Amino acid sequence: MNILCVGVGGQGTVLASKLIAQMAMLNGDDIDTAETIGMAQKGGSVVSHIRINKGVCSPLMPKGKADLVIAFEVIEAIRTLPYCNENTKFLINEKIIKPFSLDNTKDMLFKDYFNYLDNKGFKIISVNTDKIAKELNNSKIRNVALVAYAIKYKLINYSVDSLKNAVKNIVKPKFVDLNIKAIDMVINN
Amino acid sequence: MEKRFLLGNEAIALAAIHSGIALASGYPGTPSTEIMEAIANNKPNGLYVEWSTNEKAALEIAAGASYCGARTIVTMKQVGLNVASDPLMSLAYVGVEGGMCIVVADDPGPISSQTEQDTRTFGAYSKLPVLDPSSPEEAYHMTIFAFELSEKIKRPVILRPTTRVCHAYKSFDVFDYNNTIKKGTFVKDTARWVIFPKASYLNHIALEELRFSLSDEFSKSSFNKHINNNQKIGIATNGISYAYVNEALNGSNAYNLLKIGTPYPFPEKLAIEFLSNVSEVFIFEELDPYIERELLIIAGKYNLNVKIHGKLDKTNSLAGENTPENIAKFLNIAETSNGLSIDIPLPVRPPSLCSGCPHRASFYAVKQAMKGKNAIFNGDIGCYTLGNAMPLNMVDTCLCMGADITLAQGINKVDESAICFSFIGDSTFFASGLTGIVNAVYNKANITIIVLDNSTTAMTGNQPHPGIPFTLSGDVAKAISIPKVLEAVGLDEVITLSPFEQDKAIEAVKEISAKQGVKAIIFKAPCVFLSKAKAPYYINEKCIKCNKCIREIGCPAIAFKNDKVVIDEDMCNGCGLCKGLCPVKAINQREV
Ligand code: SF4
Ligand code: SF4
Numbered sequence A: 001m002n003i004l005c006v007g008v009g010g011q012g013t014v015l016a017s018k019l020i021a022q023m024a025m026l027n028g029d030d031i032d033t034a035e036t037i038g039m040a041q042k043g044g045s046v047v048s049h050i051r052i053n054k055g056v057c058s059p060l061m062p063k064g065k066a067d068l069v070i071a072f073e074v075i076e077a078i079r080t081l082p083y084c085n086e087n088t089k090f091l092i093n094e095k096i097i098k099p100f101s102l103d104n105t106k107d108m109l110f111k112d113y114f115n116y117l118d119n120k121g122f123k124i125i126s127v128n129t130d131k132i133a134k135e136l137n138n139s140k141i142r143n144v145a146l147v148a149y150a151i152k153y154k155l156i157n158y159s160v161d162s163l164k165n166a167v168k169n170i171v172k173p174k175f176v177d178l179n180i181k182a183i184d185m186v187i188n189n
Numbered sequence B: 001m002e003k004r005f006l007l008g009n010e011a012i013a014l015a016a017i018h019s020g021i022a023l024a025s026g027y028p029g030t031p032s033t034e035i036m037e038a039i040a041n042n043k044p045n046g047l048y049v050e051w052s053t054n055e056k057a058a059l060e061i062a063a064g065a066s067y068c069g070a071r072t073i074v075t076m077k078q079v080g081l082n083v084a085s086d087p088l089m090s091l092a093y094v095g096v097e098g099g100m101c102i103v104v105a106d107d108p109g110p111i112s113s114q115t116e117q118d119t120r121t122f123g124a125y126s127k128l129p130v131l132d133p134s135s136p137e138e139a140y141h142m143t144i145f146a147f148e149l150s151e152k153i154k155r156p157v158i159l160r161p162t163t164r165v166c167h168a169y170k171s172f173d174v175f176d177y178n179n180t181i182k183k184g185t186f187v188k189d190t191a192r193w194v195i196f197p198k199a200s201y202l203n204h205i206a207l208e209e210l211r212f213s214l215s216d217e218f219s220k221s222s223f224n225k226h227i228n229n230n231q232k233i234g235i236a237t238n239g240i241s242y243a244y245v246n247e248a249l250n251g252s253n254a255y256n257l258l259k260i261g262t263p264y265p266f267p268e269k270l271a272i273e274f275l276s277n278v279s280e281v282f283i284f285e286e287l288d289p290y291i292e293r294e295l296l297i298i299a300g301k302y303n304l305n306v307k308i309h310g311k312l313d314k315t316n317s318l319a320g321e322n323t324p325e326n327i328a329k330f331l332n333i334a335e336t337s338n339g340l341s342i343d344i345p346l347p348v349r350p351p352s353l354c355s356g357c358p359h360r361a362s363f364y365a366v367k368q369a370m371k372g373k374n375a376i377f378n379g380d381i382g383c384y385t386l387g388n389a390m391p392l393n394m395v396d397t398c399l400c401m402g403a404d405i406t407l408a409q410g411i412n413k414v415d416e417s418a419i420c421f422s423f424i425g426d427s428t429f430f431a432s433g434l435t436g437i438v439n440a441v442y443n444k445a446n447i448t449i450i451v452l453d454n455s456t457t458a459m460t461g462n463q464p465h466p467g468i469p470f471t472l473s474g475d476v477a478k479a480i481s482i483p484k485v486l487e488a489v490g491l492d493e494v495i496t497l498s499p500f501e502q503d504k505a506i507e508a509v510k511e512i513s514a515k516q517g518v519k520a521i522i523f524k525a526p527c528v529f530l531s532k533a534k535a536p537y538y539i540n541e542k543c544i545k546c547n548k549c550i551r552e553i554g555c556p557a558i559a560f561k562n563d564k565v566v567i568d569e570d571m572c573n574g575c576g577l578c579k580g581l582c583p584v585k586a587i588n589q590r591e592v
Helices: A013-026 A074-079 A110-118 A130-135 A139-152 A160-170 A173-188 B008-018 B034-041 B055-067 B078-083 B085-094 B119-126 B136-153 B197-219 B239-249 B268-276 B290-301 B324-331 B358-369 B383-388 B403-414 B426-442 B482-488 B502-513 B548-553 B577-581
Strands: A002-008 A031-034 A045-052 A068-071 A089-093 A123-127 B002-007 B023-026 B048-051 B072-077 B100-105 B157-159 B168-174 B225-227 B233-237 B256-259 B280-284 B307-309 B375-378 B419-425 B447-453 B493-497 B518-524 B537-539 B558-561 B564-567 B587-589
Touching (some): A002 A013, A002 A074, A013 A031, A013 A139, A013 B002, A045 A074, A068 A139, A074 A089, A089 A139, A110 A123, A123 A139, A130 A173, A139 A160, A160 A173, B002 B008, B008 B034, B008 B136, B023 B034, B023 B055, B034 B048, B034 B072, B055 B072, B055 B085, B078 B085, B078 B100, B085 B119, B085 B197, B100 B119, B100 B136, B119 B157, B119 B290, B197 B268, B233 B239, B239 B256, B239 B324, B280 B290, B358 B419, B358 B518, B358 B548, B383 B419, B403 B419, B403 B426, B426 B482, B482 B518, B502 B518, B537 B564
Parallel strands (some): A002 A068, A068 A089, B023 B048, B072 B100, B100 B157, B280 B307, B419 B447, B447 B518
Antiparallel strands (some): A002 A045, B225 B256
16 A cells, blocks of 8 residues: 655654554554655655555655545645546645745635545545644644544554554653544544 | 664664664764664663764764774765765775774755765765665665674775665564674774875775775675676666666566665676676666766776666766656556646745744844845855745855855955855854854954854754753753854854844844954744744734735745635744734734
């Protein structure tokens, strides 16, 4: 399976990609990922390539080969199209972050960009992580919530328990409970 | 044996620890930074780690320890090797006692660098062996080998991963090497440790001889591969391009294949074997046409009738990264695709200063103070290079670490009417700003130095530096005071203030830049990654949609949405910079 995890630098896509990789490891699957680390992390476009059980493979997937796109932001979801094909599925966080431009008076709305993708006939699930972030008073929690949604909607084939174990393995101890709470909120909603 | 999921840089770190290193030193730089951090996070007792002030210092410190017989690792990015090149060239001659691995991470693209220089070429110039891993797993094994080889030949060995190897994670089996840490003792031997012309002549011969003996040894190394499929066309490749080739071949034997993991000394015998069996060769490599040049030399030397295609005949692109699909398309075995196209205009998203970044406030203050004046803003390497973007547009030059200080001096010597500013970060100040500042004082320059002190090395992910009261291993350190250093070298005036006190900051810039001589303002405020976000700001109904807050400072948290100017409170760090510029006072802070 080929997964792209995309967003804007600072949103924490790397953690989501690590969680998926941890689940794969716990499941005994082979895993390769490639991360964007460096200048782009300061508000630029960031992409994680996640490749599960691909055998001999490069860390970057070739164009047109993504099975699933997990997007933290809708413009970045569209930017993955060269990596997609007709069967690519999308999980999109209902969020738009407008890149700076001097002519910043023009509106950019989530729904316009979302509709553009939707009209192409993809299977898309969009989720709103605002409520969870507000309730738990932590905006970084959207990472784990998005991965939990991917499990809930059967976009990736791992169990809720394996996600919880992955959290225990890689999240800082003092944030583990908060992450588990977020997972439960997603699953029980 | 145990299965681990490791970042390429973590694999290198783990292999170094398994090899029993006693000392690790380096200077942060993408894509190499995580190696030192992983060593520090996993270090056994007795292993000494440090972020050195710069790459030259790091290399010399490791050399001292290796003279004593201890194993050492030094890490840097490719441009860091330029700074460390002075000790490198001499150390190749003098050699070491304990095994020494110099990791120099290259950055094809470039993704986060000033240049696309190739450390294989640099390594060959220094005449030291270079290993070039194609995956995190191979990086692990090459690092283990680097220490063994270095100890055998008594010279440093260079490991040269590229970004896609450094920043790839892979699950693979890790063996239990676990050498114990061997410290050392310095044994006096002036003929060995003191570099002298006469000894250098002999060492030069030894280095050249090493080229021949290692070349033969490397022809048998498992890091190099020649797969003869009895085809007339051959592919030669290395590093991450080898991974792309492998995936595209998908087990096919449609080509003969040469993979080079030891670019220097080049495995000549293996290359002859490869070249003798094909009539045409296509080369996939990033950065320099290194393998291509070597193969051309060998074909010429042995009169082999083979056509060689790569960068030198412009078959392949001369710069930038290779991609899996470009190579796949060329090899034409598996079905390839261009994916789907994006048929709407999509805004680009270049990196930018974070919301709440103190650099934005500093740049804005200088910009306000210099409005209408002939001022030249010399920038440097770090997050603050991003001050070049609109709307700040506050970086007129950027060359290399420390050059902000010295370029300003040169410009002012011939363009005397220009008010010359030097913007330098706190980490860069210690890494390479000091000598330029001493030069300015001694040679009576007219410059205004702006130290952007955010108490960290921010661009590479917040490492400490000599101005910070703790070290990489978490120990308490004696922080060196930047204002005291500046006063001690004889600056005429040094002021420290917060850039968020905009009115004061603007006044200070006006006043100090009007004076002659070398003077400095230290804008001190922590990086947003170090400080807890304050309550966010919001825009109320008084807003007249003049857009001044958006157009003047470019904070990514402010945007025009649903016919309103709004602050994304998730992103806002509560710095308050926008509040001061709203003409109708529509911006206020939330209560906590
Ligand atoms: S207070 Fe204003 S300038 Fe500062 S981070 Fe928030 S929106 Fe940006
Ligand atoms: S500067 Fe003030 S009035 Fe102008 S758009 Fe921003 S918030 Fe509204």
